[in-house]
Amino acid sequence: MLSATSDAVTLDRVRAVCQPLLDSAGFIPGADADERYCTDWSRARGQPLAVLRPRNTEEVSRLLTVLHALRQPVVLQGGMTGLTGACVPQAGEVVLSLERLRDxxxxxxxxxxxxxxxxxxxxxxxxxxxxxxxxxxxxxxxxxxxxxxxxxxxxxxxxxxxxxxxxxxxxxxxxxxxxxxxxxxxxxxxxxxxxxxxxxxxxxxxxxxxxxxxxxxxxxxxLPVSRQSALVAVEGFDAVTALLTQCRKRLGPRLSSFEVMWRDFFDISTGLLKKGRPGLNLAGSHVVLVEAMGIDPEQDDAQFAETLGTYQDTHAGCEVILAQSLADAQAIWSIREAAGEAANAIAPCAGFDVSLPMARMATWAHDVHVELRAMGLTQTQTYGHLGDGNLHLLVGGTGDPVVKAAVDELVHRSIGEVGGSISGEHGVGLSKKAHLHYCRSAAEINMMKLMKTSLDPHGILNRGRIFDLP
Ligand SMILES: Cc1cc2nc3c(=O)[nH]c(=O)nc-3n(C[C@H](O)[C@H](O)[C@H](O)COP(=O)(O)OP(=O)(O)OC[C@H]3O[C@@H](n4cnc5c(N)ncnc54)[C@H](O)[C@@H]3O)c2cc1C
Missing domain, CATH: 3.30.465.10 (Uridine Diphospho-n-acetylenolpyruvylglucosamine Reductase; domain 3)
Structure with a gap:
């Protein structure tokens, strides 16, 4: 941590070079910064030295020119919905917010x-x-x-x-x-x-x-003019992959979403959080949200219903709920989109966003859950954009940093072993950088560092995110 005195000296230097480049709403000293500049969806928190709010590319350029000359660390902020802590100001960092570039x-x-x-x-x-x-x-x-x-x-x-x-x-x-x-x-x-x-x-x-x-x-x-959505409950992961194959074959490029929810997520969303229609009751080990979009409403509706009907006829125990209206579709999506609220229900929790080859997914998910239970961790939520091999896993009961570190290690090491990635979508940021080596070789990480040092020789932009430099 910087001392209060050195913080004040640095703030004075930053103010002296940046404030003249901005309008009156463009410069906020850190002590006056709204909470939204201090924390993102990762729940970590930090205090910026100052917040800079440029209005266009030219202002961003002038600010970075002077900050680069000062060797001043800067953290970039967008909508602050990131989940890896990357936007949270670290000691001595100035926030550069893009929120006013909104044309x-x-x-x-x-x-x-x-x-x-x-x-x-x-x-x-x-x-x-x-x-x-x-x-x-x-x-x-x-x-x-x-x-x-x-x-x-x-x-x-x-x-x-x-x-x-x-x-x-x-x-x-x-x-x-x-x-x-x-x-x-x-x-x-x-x-x-x-x-x-x-x-x-x-x-x-x-x-x-x-x-x-x-x-x-x-x-x-x-813009597609037809949209069909359904929930399909199936028993066993093989039935999930069979459904995906069937949908790809019958719906072709019209298939737009294939979101799979394990029971541990579906039950919290529909039960505790009461998402979906009242009284919704589906059995099965997995519930899949299937959506297709097209340009011929009549034919598209019939083709979608027929695809899922054929699947149901050949898979015992499968249940299908077709959305009959826009309100139905929204109710169905509300179940999957309750991910943020569901995470709050088991907070503090460890969140993962891994991707892996589909052929390894069932075994990997099963084995990880077994190991978590052996550690006494039973509050899990599992769901994902399965059509593209991306799985989200949340593990509650991880408030103790030692337990959290053990769970991080288990999930990321095992994902590396099956040829997957520690981040399918959310990035590495601060929270996953220690485990980047589980899915990237030393040569790849070295090349990333070379790119960083050639484009940002003083390391002022988002310092210490993704990897550390000496
Ligand atoms: C409820 C919820 C659902 C989500 N679902 C998904 C999902 O389905 N798929 C998915 O991929 N992600 C998802 N996310 C994660 C998050 O929304 C995305 O990562 C999103 O891309 C972050 O955008 P943001 O503007 O909020 O970026 P921020 O959180 O502000 O920043 C994210 C990163 O981008 C950098 N950054 C921001 N703006 C700029 C810029 N203009 N130039 C350079 N760098 C910049 C930041 O420094 C930081 O490293 C979800 C998050 C939440 C809370």
Missing amino acids: IEEIDPVSGTVTVQAGVSLQALHQAVEAQGLLFPVDIGSRGSCQIGGIIANNAGGNRVLRYGMTRQSVLGLEVVLADGTVISRMGKVLKDNAGYDLKHVFIGSEGSLGVITRALLALQP
Whole structure:
């Protein structure tokens, strides 16, 4: 920790160079900072030295130029819905918040693109493009708060990866400010461009460690006019994978979501939290939320019902609840989207977001649960975007740091052993960096460090996130 005196001296230096570059709402001393700049969804908390709230790329660039000269550590903040503690200010860090960059600059229906500033919320973007008959396909439960810059920095996944891919697949261009204030901008509406390295991919998923995303050019899709949703309860994981195979075969690219809930999650969501329709009662070891989207409502409804009906006829004990209305669909989704509330029900808990080959999933999940029970840990919640091999696991009773460390070690070591990743979507941040080596080789981590030191030689951006440097 810095001492109070050195904090004050540093604040004075930061104020002297930054305040003149901003309007009156742009500079907040740390002591006056609202709580929202101190904590994210990981529940960790820190006090910033100061909060900087620029309004555009130029202001971000001027700020970083002076902060780089001062060697001043900076933490980047978007919507603060991240789950790895990456946005929580560490001692002596200045917050650079993108919350005031919130213009949707252009929706171009002909090229199917939107040009947007980093601080626009995902929900605001959805609403704006849907009003023009277009879809921005990335959709996650935190849509009301998370920002475009945040989802790009984290390469967010979400509910429709199966059909449209991760955020990376929807990014056509980026404007990024490097640690020294240099602006890198490639926002042309050109789909094919093989002129040298495609630099945007360096920044997508870099968790704010390589540059500040200030603007993006995103690809839009036609807005589907039909949507079918259902809950399917099955017995055994083999029945889950058989259902996925059947849905892929019969629905083809219309299959947009395949969310699987183990009983330990489904029961808390529908029972304790009363999500879904009253009286909803499904048996089975797993409940799957299946969703398809298309452009021919009549034919799509019939094809969806027929696909699940055929599956039900050939799988004893399977139950299907088809949504008959938009309200039904929302009720079904509310069960899956209660993840945040469900986590609160067993807090403090350890949260995992692993991905692994589908063929290993059933055994891995079973073995981990057995080991957790052997440790006396019975409060678990298991669910995931299974169509893309991503599984979320929450473990309650982990308030004791020693127990939490043992559970982290168990889950991450075992996921490495089956060829999986310690992060399918949420990133590494602060909370998972000690275990990065379970899914990345020393050569890969070394290359990441080389990229970091060449783009941010003084290590001012999101210092100590993902990995430590000497
Ligand atoms: C209820 C809930 C559901 C969620 N569901 C999903 C899900 O389905 N899939 C998924 O992938 N994630 C999910 N998340 C995690 C989280 O919402 C995503 O990681 C999201 O991408 C974070 O966006 P944000 O704007 O809140 O970023 P923040 O939390 O503010 O920041 C996240 C990281 O990005 C960096 N960053 C933020 N803005 C910028 C920028 N402009 N330039 C450079 N770096 C930046 C930060 O420094 C930090 O490292 C969920 C979270 C919650 C709370």
